[in-house]
Amino acid sequence: MSTIDRRIIRSQEAIKKAFVELMSEKNFDHITIQDIADRANVNRRTIYLHYMDKFDLLxxxxxxxxxxxxxxxxxxxxxxxxxxxxxxxxxxxxxxxxxxxxxxxxxxxxxxxxxxxxxxxxxxxxxxxxxxxxxxxxxxxxxxxxxxxxxxxxxxxxxxxxxxxxxxxxxxxxxxxxxxxxxxxxxx
Known part of the structure; x- marks a missing residue:
């Protein structure tokens, strides 16, 4: 049984939280991966490690x-x-x-x-x-x-x-x- 690194879990949770916050503030079409990265305090590459794009994240x-x-x-x-x-x-x-x-x-x-x-x-x-x-x-x-x-x-x-x-x-x-x-x- 493999365990997932806690840093990965924290990054994914930060990305999800940032995305939901942004969804409550503005229209989905106007949210960018950079917006999500900035809000989650991660780089864009980290998001792309877990999700293909914002549609995949949603x-x-x-x-x-x-x-x-x-x-x-x-x-x-x-x-x-x-x-x-x-x-x-x-x-x-x-x-x-x-x-x-x-x-x-x-x-x-x-x-x-x-x-x-x-x-x-x-x-x-x-x-x-x-x-x-x-x-x-x-x-x-x-x-x-x-x-x-x-x-x-x-x-x-x-x-x-x-x-x-x-x-x-x-x-x-x-x-x-x-x-x-x-x-x-x-x-x-």
């Missing part, structure tokens, strides 16, 4: 956070969250800089679409949605409707500087999503 950051959110989905049930286990909103709060930068007007459309895919996947795996249960309502439409609503609620939470604590948001989102399973029953 993709790797997005993938890192999506992977962690997916792990939370897979390892934590709604009941555990309601009983105080950390869920998505606590993770969002711990990584406020990244998520607020990604979901703000200057953010990354690719993050929003990846996040929506994850939410829809989680809804599909975690909730009882069947086309036959509600004739005339397509599973795809239901998933997109509730998925987009979830993403919109998260965006609202960040744009309003987290007006409710993470646990309150978790509880309210779970209650709303549970109502999805209680859509009116139509006789067939």
């Amino acid at each position: 993709d790797k950051l997005i993938e890192e956070h999506i992977k962690k959110l997916r792990e939370i989905c897979e390892t934590t049930s709604d009941m555990e969250i309601l009983n105080g286990s950390p869920g998505w909103f606590e993770y969002f709060e711990r990584h406020y800089s990244f998520f607020s930068a990604m979901l703000a007007s200057k953010g990354s459309p690719s993050f929003r679409s990846r996040f929506l895919e994850l939410v829809v996947e989680d809804l599909k795996n975690g909730y009882n949605i069947r086309e036959g249960k509600n004739p005339g309502l397509s599973e795809d439409v239901i998933l997109q409707f509730f998925g987009t609503a979830c993403v919109g609620a998260v965006e609202w939470w960040f744009k309003n500087e987290m007006p409710y604590p993470p646990q309150v948001m978790e509880e309210q989102m779970i209650t709303l999503l549970d109502s999805m399973e209680k859509l009116p029953q139509f006789s067939e």
Whole structure:
């Protein structure tokens, strides 16, 4: 088992932090590798040792956070969250800089679409949605409707500087999503 040099880890963390800070300050298109290097206090070559370009850096950051959110989905049930286990909103709060930068007007459309895919996947795996249960309502439409609503609620939470604590948001989102399973029953 190989261990990664702590200097490499520190450099990568400094690069990521600098990049997220810059994303919150200006449009992605206007961020240069030199900006990132200056902010991270590393040289450009150090960035290129780890990332092909700023697009690769963004993709790797997005993938890192999506992977962690997916792990939370897979390892934590709604009941555990309601009983105080950390869920998505606590993770969002711990990584406020990244998520607020990604979901703000200057953010990354690719993050929003990846996040929506994850939410829809989680809804599909975690909730009882069947086309036959509600004739005339397509599973795809239901998933997109509730998925987009979830993403919109998260965006609202960040744009309003987290007006409710993470646990309150978790509880309210779970209650709303549970109502999805209680859509009116139509006789067939």
